[in-house]
Amino acid sequence: MNAYIYLRALKHAEHTVFCVEKGQKTYFDPQFNRYVAYSSGQQVKRSIIDSLTSNLNVQMAPITFNYNVTKDKQLENKEPWSPCDPSYVDQLLGGWMRAEKDEITVKRRSPLSISAMRPIHPLLAGTDDENLTFDRSDKPDRHPVNVRLGDKLMTDEEIDEFLTTNNRTLPRRNWIPGNVRTSGLFVYDIAIDLRTLFSVSTNQHEPELSKDKIEDLKAKGWVESENVFGKCLVLPKEEREKVIPALASALLNWRITSNQARTFSLMETLAVAISDNANKLAGAIRAKLIEDGERPKAKPIIDETAGADVFVTLPCSNYVVTVNESADALEKAEQKLIDLMMAFDYENQL
Incomplete structure (x- = not known):
């Protein structure tokens, strides 16, 4: 065998x-x-x-x-x-x-x-x-562009002025390299x-199962047996x-x-x-x-x-x-x- x-x-x-x-x-x-x-x-x-x-x-x-909460309130x-x-x-x-x-x-x-x-x-x-690219440049009217200057969200007029002054564009496309x-x-x-x-050891010297779980499995029909590692419980045949x-x-x-x-x-x-x-x-x-x-x-x-x-x-x-x-x-x-x-x-x- x-x-x-x-x-x-x-x-x-x-x-x-x-x-x-x-x-x-x-x-x-x-x-x-x-x-x-x-x-x-x-x-x-x-x-x-x-x-x-x-x-x-x-x-x-x-x-x-499981998590512990530290002294500085971190998880x-x-x-x-x-x-x-x-x-x-x-x-x-x-x-x-x-x-x-x-x-x-x-x-x-x-x-x-x-x-x-x-x-x-x-x-x-x-x-x-x-x-790769995330691209929505084909429908610019459906996808607005936001620009932040520090924490401030720039208005459309401010964006237009910035682009004109600096000869820049804002494509609706992001590259993912x-x-x-x-x-x-x-x-x-x-x-x-x-x-x-399908066999789980019942040895308590180096346990795979707690004593309570052993009794629970026996109640569920697991079969008491023995293999080369010692006594064990075997999953029922069905x-x-x-x-x-x-x-x-x-x-x-x-x-x-x-x-x-x-x-x-x-x-x-x-x-x-x-x-x-x-x-x-x-x-x-x-x-x-x-x-x-x-x-x-x-x-x-x-x-x-x-x-x-x-x-x-x-x-x-x-x-x-x-x-x-x-x-x-x-x-x-x-x-x-x-x-x-x-x-x-x-x-x-x-």
Whole structure:
């Protein structure tokens, strides 16, 4: 009974942004001497959890945000509180930590280990910089112009005099410089620990749950069992059978939801590799470096003989030489994940 499922997926991104708070995230690749874009594992995880809860039509656990009022009447951020309740599916699969003064810290590591989404090869993805514009110059009568001189709002007559005197104009257009976009082929990897996927430890030496929450879960039908980490509670089978198909879909069909409308990309999934051996994934979806004079190139490769179960979608043939692409590849990959997760004996691990 293998305890892990490993997943690698290849996505295509086109002229988009993975993070918009401070522009596109990048890191420097020292071997190929270039900056490449990435989406952090935390962002990928959040997008998967968003997709999962949407598939199940359930809400995420309520998080309490705490503040202190300082002596100078300012608000000071304190650590947010998680309910630490696996009854919420985002808590069960996403993990938690809560540390309170004068109380025992409880924490649960997520059973999903998720990598950053990064280029399959530094030469197969890139960034470009563009200047955007907020433009309303086509209908000047509908969009007034305000000019402030210090704290004073200038009148129309004062504006006209200023423009005439200084030979200036006031266009109804703002430039927004330095907007980085990325395009290319990206991969992400996920390891699913089946031992803890639906099992929560009841050990009180390094607790995941409070004693009150343990009793509450027992009352809700959670099954008492034991795994290699010790005694635990297991989500009832009927609940697991609801979560597993939704999780399988979310792992393959998530989208980054923090994009602004102008940066939307389908981010279509091109290929998926699934195995109980992580090394098989690296061979199944990879890139090959090709020497081409002084300028090396890279070629994406989907290898169905590398030992993993490989599923190739129709759009993959746009970017990779493929043989067995199919319209139902993602549905087959989902079913493979469902079968593997359903087959594990969560109640009788020992």
